[in-house]
Amino acid sequence: MGLALLAVIWLITFVSTYFFIWHPWWLPAGVSASAAAIDHQFVTTYILMGIVFVLAQCSLGLFAWQYRDRGSSAPPVDYSHGNTTMEIVWTVLTGVLFVGLNLMGSKIWAAERFEPAQASAVPVEVTGMQFAWYFRYPGPDGKFGITNPKLMDPSAGSEAAIGLDTSDPAAKDDVVTGTMFLPVNRQVDFTLRAVDVIHSFFIPNMRFKQDAVPGLAIHMHVTPTQIGDYEIACAELCGLGHYKMHGMVKVVSQEDFDKWIAAREAEKQ
Amino acid sequence: MDRRAGGGETIMATSEVVHAHAGPQGFIRKYIFSLDHKVIGIQYFFLALTAVWVGMFLSLLMRIHLIWPQVNLPIVGHIQPETYLSLLTMHGTIMVFFVLTTAPQGGFGNYFLPIQIGAPDMAFPVLNMLSFWTTFVAFVVMLAAFFVTGGAPLHGWTGYPPLSAVQSTGPGEGLGADLWITSIAIFCAASLMGALNFITTTLDLRAKGMTLMRMPLTVWSWFITAILGLLAFGVLLSAGILLLMDRNLGTSFFVPVIVVNGQLMGHKGGSPLLWQHLFWFFGHPEVYIAILPGMGVTSQILSTFARKPIFGYRAMVYAMLGIGFLGFMVWGHHMFMSGMSPYSAFAFSLLTMAIGVPSAIKTFNWLGTLYKGRIRFYTPMLFAVGFVSLFVSGGLSGPFLAQPTLDIPLHDTYFVVGHFHLIMGVAAIFGIFAATYYWFPKMFGRMMNEGLGKAHFWLTFIGTYAIFMPMHYLGMAGHPRRYSQLTEVAYLHNLIPLQTFMTYAAFITIGAQFIFVINLFWSMLKGPKAADNPWDATTVEWTTATPPPHDNFGGQTPVIHNGPYEYGVPGAARDFVMQTDPAVGAAH
Amino acid sequence: MATVQHAVHDTHGAFEPSLFGTYSKKVGMWLFLASDSLTFGALLFAYSYGRISNPAWPTPFGKESIANATIMTACLLSSSLTMVLAVMAANRGDKPWVRNWLLATMFFGAAFTVLHAQEWTRLIADKMTPSGNPWSAVPLFGGTFFTLTGMHMLHVTIGVIYLGVIALRKKFLPVLLVLWALGFFLTPADSVFHYGIHVLLVGAVISAIVLFLKPKDYDANDVEVSGLYWHFVDLVWMFIFPLVYLMSTKV
Amino acid sequence: MHDVSAVHGESKGTYLWVWGALLLLTAVEVVLAYKQVLQPVRMLEVLLVLSVVKAGLITMYFMHLKSEIPRMRWLLTISVTGCFALMWIFFFRDADRILTLGVK
Known part of the structure; x- marks a missing residue:
């Protein structure tokens, strides 16, 4: 039975590790400035965890086999209540490992969340609702118009869905779309909002995720670095249509972006 | 000086009476409204067994729906996306509350904590009975949610508002959600009664010589679990009351101004994050409530079957205390992406990583216990080794999720699902299985079948790895959790083969559980009679008759002379020295 | 004190000394109070959370309300004094005075509840509801007020019933039923207390079950344990009073 | 057999004195609230400190926690206040954030 345990535990360990190393399933290609660091x-x-995993599982299997009860031929058990030196060694080692990892990672976290967006960033407001994402650009005046919950009408399309108050002068040039266009290599300043329940704005390729919470307007920034189409998914349970709350972000060159936004402005007039 | 004057109201003064009588004889007082902690423990065990089958059946329906969304099942019919969400809500809630909290603590803790410390019963037997029946009521109310208009709620076991706080956010958010939260509130009261009973019993009713550092690690784990329950469930109760008020009286604790389906709701000024804070203040200790008893049982069984003292008993105790203590300070790691202050995230992350240290100590000490032992592979030992393996696998994905940086790609993906299923789901269940195979002879007076037990182990061990390991790959690829269909997002299409594989693995694993149930009931009726100490173990429960008499020790209170795990003591007459045997020199 | 003597004799030597150095029932009550304080604590934190995030919190409580609440506070504090005197009398074995002091405690507790109920009735008449109030656009004001004080009032009511059972045993049941009937008929049908008074009926049923299943003479320890619960109810009010009333004072 | 009142070590005089102090502190709170001598946040802090003092008097004297053994006293107070301290540190940070991030 010890041998069987050895075989199965080692097999599970090596098969799992094989898929982790060969990685047929892996993080999607990273296309934002912060992706590399993350x-x-x-x-x-x-x-590091892989090494600990293989060592721990292999020694578990090994011990199970090596120290199985071999009847009378076996050496007597080692009567010991433990070893304080060993305890201290592995307590300190794991402490250093885990706290060290944490400190390494916290720098990236600080850059992601503590720093405000650059002044030159493209402002985009993202609004989540059951079950769609809407994206708003402030237009030439650089100011978002007022939205009013009383005016929200999801059945009447994008502008009405987010409750844009068209009587506000700042709202006149606001562009609201269902597909997000972003210029490449320029920081984007997201304002995340939700009108009904909590949604989570998740762009796997950009290593970007943040909940959109009703009642809050959360600011986040990201810099796309590659032209292409990327999928947006909702990563917080938001109701029966959660699985289809899907969107697209199209990262284009600055010229294409300017052209696109000008065309949208023209449509509005 | 014994200052416990007046324990008269509780077990103390009645113990004399207990000695004189053989316990109640009528069926109802003996088996239904019993005050005997052993009967209550078995009641809890069967409640959890029922619940785990319900929960497992729900998970099977979910897996079938993911792979064959169009299939028409008998009785259940065609599963809709919203039904899928109801299934996952009820699966999570039933498993967490009525299985992982109920079986290890209410079941085995109730049965064996008093016996292992040499007590005739719990400190408050009536409260113990009430605790079980309150849990039972909570379970019935929970199940009722399936049968009301709109069905069971779809907000997940975490019940994040506003989804859970407003009736019009989806089908199932009507009466079903009210029953769900009511059931949880009732469960809080039941757990509170249980927790204060466990703590008082451990503080007050340890037999002479059972000092704290001679308590079996199982007793330590139930004791610490009870402390966590005592402090955590009170907060959940508050959160539940507030959620019920938001839902039915129009208050706005968790709901700001929102517009649902174009309808402006009447709420204003609340915050969804408040619920998350309150919920996870309970929810994270709850994770340890589920896993700590498994750790205790594993320690006990590894030592017993390796015929070796547990490696580093004190370190094991301190590690469990450390896990319990730190467990209260890390709830925010569930909220890194929630809009919580990013500064809090930094503190929560550091504390969460710190919890890895006591967890690692436990793992190393389990390995140290096996090292140079003489391992006997009976079924309980197999499950204990399986527990260690799963604990390592599930634990090592923790440091990924504990870093807010890595939570950006991984939060709310299948990576999380794989992580918590391995460690708090399957590892905890392995602890329950190990405990069942280990203590079954004492509880029912018969041995379980080893052949069926081993078959059950191998299929379950390989099967659960096959289900939950691939979830990590899905998560890395960005597969969000709680998606009822994989058709709408293009990058999920490549992952369907992996999901299909997991569904087949689930079929095999669930099939293996039939072996367990057959073994359980067959052995209860027909198994060979068990000796008083079939495993040559050292703790106090093995000194008494099998099954134990009404007051556990036939009118005597044992006297303890040794630590709990004295195996292979050099020079001793046999390879184990029981806690009640004359003292051995090396004992601590 | 006969039972106490008996218990010590019975347990002498068979068990390790209690880690908390006292009898189990008291330990159990303290543990319950620890848990209950977290329940109230969470409610108070929920209140404070809403209070911080809604700067336009109304301050409608005029002199009359504050005076009323201050008298209520004095009632509770005095009831705590009579409660410790009851415990003292119980330790002396002075049964008549135990009962007198307990009845005094119950009187102050009941006075608190009645005053509080009047306050609620006034506020409800002023159109304050759990989902809104006439003084501001912050609906949480009413929600937190009714939740916190309602939960506390429930605790006080349970406490009065608990003390009544300790003081009068089975003789308390008819008293409780009469109070329930009076309350039911005297409150108008549209008042929340018309239904809220059923707490007394539920309390009477539970008390009856306890008293008939386990008829016994309550000793000094029972008085002390019930006292712990009572003082805790008083303690919670020490936080609710400044947070809910004083922070909403109209000047 | 211990004499409970001897263990508690308090007399009627002590209880009256504590009761008086509690009433006095209540009066101070009411006066503070009325005079509005302090800004709301500062006043909240002062009121809470006074309330904690009152709660301490009640637990220590009326509930006799003072006469319990130190292990019981410290374990109970530290576990409960520890939980409150954690809530205090992490909850209010997010409540404050609503003031700046809240949708107007």
């Missing part, structure tokens, strides 16, 4: 932290954690 991925690096991920891989560091991954290698």
